[in-house]
Amino acid sequence: MIIVYASKTGFTKKYASMLSEKLGVDIVDVKELPKVPKESEVLYLGWMKVGKVQGLQKMKGHKVVAVCGSGTGRSAEPSEEEVKRRNRIENKSFFYLRGGCRPLRDLKGMDKVMLSMFVKAMRKSAEKDERKKEAVEIIVHGFDGVKEENLIPVLKWAEKRMSSLENR
Ligand SMILES: Cc1cc2nc3c(=O)[nH]c(=O)nc-3n(C[C@H](O)[C@H](O)[C@H](O)COP(=O)(O)O)c2cc1C
Known part of the structure; x- marks a missing residue:
C-alpha cells in the first residue's frame, strides 16, 4: 500500500x-x-x-x-x-x-475570496446557530x-x- x-x-x-x-x-x-x-x-x-x-x-x-x-x-x-x-x-x-x-487574513487568491463571501453570508444567521458561529470563528481566527x-x-x-x- x-x-x-x-x-x-x-x-x-x-x-x-x-x-x-x-x-x-x-x-x-x-x-x-x-x-x-x-x-x-x-x-x-x-x-x-x-x-x-x-x-x-x-x-x-x-x-x-x-x-x-x-x-x-x-x-x-x-x-x-x-x-x-x-x-x-x-x-x-x-x-x-x-x-x-490558517486565519483568513493569511489566505490569498480565490480561497480568500470564497471564504470571505462564506463568512459574510453566514454571519447574518450565525448569531442563533452555534454550529455556524463556530464555523465563522474557525475561518476568521484559524484552527x-x-x-x-x-x-x-x-x-x-x-x-x-x-x-x-x-x-x-
Ligand atoms: C475555499 C475553501 C473551501 C473549503 N470547503 C470546505 C468544505 O466544504 N468542508 C470542510 O469541512 N472544509 C472545507 N474547507 C477547509 C479545508 O478543507 C481544511 O481547512 C483542510 O483541513 C485544509 O487542509 P490542508 O492544510 O491540507 O490544505 C475549505 C477551505 C477552503 C480554503
Whole structure:
C-alpha cells in the first residue's frame, strides 16, 4: 500500500505523514503522481473544498482503495453519504479527518475570496446557530484540529487491509 495526499496548507500532509510512519508505507504528494506504480493499492488523503476531496480526480487509472477527506467541520458536511456521492466513491471506504485552517487574513487568491463571501453570508444567521458561529470563528481566527486519535479508524482499516494482502 502507498499513501498519496493533496494538501494546500499542510494539515492533510500532517495526517498523511503520521499514517505513513505508523503503517511503515511510502507517502507521495499527488503532484508527484508518476512516482506511484499503477498496481499499488492507494490510501488517498485530500483536503476538502465545498465537499470535494481535492486531487482525487487525478487518481483515475490508479487503485484507490480508501479515501480520507480533511475539512474544518466537526464531521463530514453535509453528510458522509453526500460526500461519498459527490466524490463518486460510494464503493470505497471513506474516513473524515478534522484538519484545520490558517486565519483568513493569511489566505490569498480565490480561497480568500470564497471564504470571505462564506463568512459574510453566514454571519447574518450565525448569531442563533452555534454550529455556524463556530464555523465563522474557525475561518476568521484559524484552527488546528489535527490529532493522532482521529486516525484510529483509518489505522484499523489499513492494518486489516495490509494483513489480508500479505495472506493472499
Ligand atoms: C475555499 C475553501 C473551501 C473549503 N470547503 C470546505 C468544505 O466544504 N468542508 C470542510 O469541512 N472544509 C472545507 N474547507 C477547509 C479545508 O478543507 C481544511 O481547512 C483542510 O483541513 C485544509 O487542509 P490542508 O492544510 O491540507 O490544505 C475549505 C477551505 C477552503 C480554503
